[in-house]
Amino acid sequence: xxxxxxxxxxxxxxxxxAVEGSCYGKRQCFIRFAGCNFxxxxxxxxxxxxxxxxxxxxxxxxxxxxxxxxxxxxLQNPVDVELILNWINKISTxxxxxxxxxxxxPLYQIEFLCELVEQLSDFKxxxxxxxxxxxxxKKIVEFFDYCCCDIKDETAIKLxxxxxIVEKEFxxxxxxxxxxxxxxxKVVVTISTKVENIEWxxxxxxxxxxxxxxxIVSAKKNKAIIxxxxxxxxxxEAAAKYLTPDQxxxxxxxxxxxxxx
Ligand code: SF4
Numbered sequence: 582x583x584x585x586x587x588x589x590x591x592x593x594x595x596x597x598x599a600v601e602g603s604c605y606g607k608r609q610c611f612i613r614f615a616g617c618n619f620x621x622x623x624x625x626x627x628x629x630x631x632x633x634x635x636x637x638x639x640x641x642x643x644x645x646x647x648x649x650x651x652x653x654x655x656l657q658n659p660v661d662v663e664l665i666l667n668w669i670n671k672i673s674t675x676x677x678x679x680x681x682x683x684x685x686x687p688l689y690q691i692e693f694l695c696e697l698v699e700q701l702s703d704f705k706x707x708x709x710x711x712x713x714x715x716x717x718x719k720k721i722v723e724f725f726d727y728c729c730c731d732i733k734d735e736t737a738i739k740l741x742x743x744x745x746i747v748e749k750e751f752x753x754x755x756x757x758x759x760x761x762x763x764x765x766x767k768v769v770v771t772i773s774t775k776v777e778n779i780e781w782x783x784x785x786x787x788x789x790x791x792x793x794x795x796x797i798v799s800a801k802k803n804k805a806i807i808x809x810x811x812x813x814x815x816x817x818e819a820a821a822k823y824l825t826p827d828q829x830x831x832x833x834x835x836x837x838x839x840x841x842x
Contacts, residue, residue: 584693
């Protein structure tokens with residue numbers, strides 16, 4: 582079954598830092614899916630940096646011709662798995678660690694994703710997900726080696742049922758834990774992120790023995806929301822009530838931090 586992508590390119594994993602399971606700094610081919618379940622009827626994610634999360638059926642997607650050179654050309658959506666495989670082989674480099682499947686939300690196009698991951702079995706696979714579709718996560722967990730699962734903080738999502746979404750994210754995390762995959766949780770934090778919320782995430786993650794990356798929000802236009810150093814320390818110390826220091830780390834979006842994006 583063909584599906585809808587945004588782009589395929591070669592780069593380095595830029596999130597997660599020292600947190601176990603993050604693949605930070607590793608060379609990856611990125612397959613970015615179009616669309617997200619959170620943007621179909623409303624757009625609740627405050628920090629969404631993916632304009633292509635709004636709709637699945639976008640006309641074209643971009644592919645990099647030479648790995649790491651940014652020489653993109655446009656191809657037409659929907660795209661067959663075979664073309665994706667050929668392109669991944671074309672831009673694979675000797676230092677390739679894994680294929681990162683990201684979005685948008687990859688689990689939103691679940692049938693296409695199932696077919697794709699079956700065909701990518703020669704590669705190590707890394708999933709980046711918002712975690713809110715646990716039933717779909719269950720269908721593909723066996724194919725992945727790594728997963729970065731979001732925890733949507735209260736400050737990141739404009740929905741009253743915010744805690745219900747976090748519960749779904751914990752369910753997704755549990756599927757990966759039960760399948761003995763490398764998984765870490767990532768929460769984007771701001772100056773308004775509450776210590777008590779971080780304690781709640783950490784207490785639930787400790788039951789699953791899953792590390793937490795506390796990611797500082799990227800906010801070029803509104804620097805006032807960036808947490809100050811003291812607040813970050815408070816948040817990591819709060820996480821340490823339940824998780825070990827080995828399971829806690831901070832992270833930023835490296836590519837944005839360095840001005841590459
Ligand atoms: S889950 Fe991610 S891709 Fe989807 S709307 Fe939220 S931030 Fe954007």
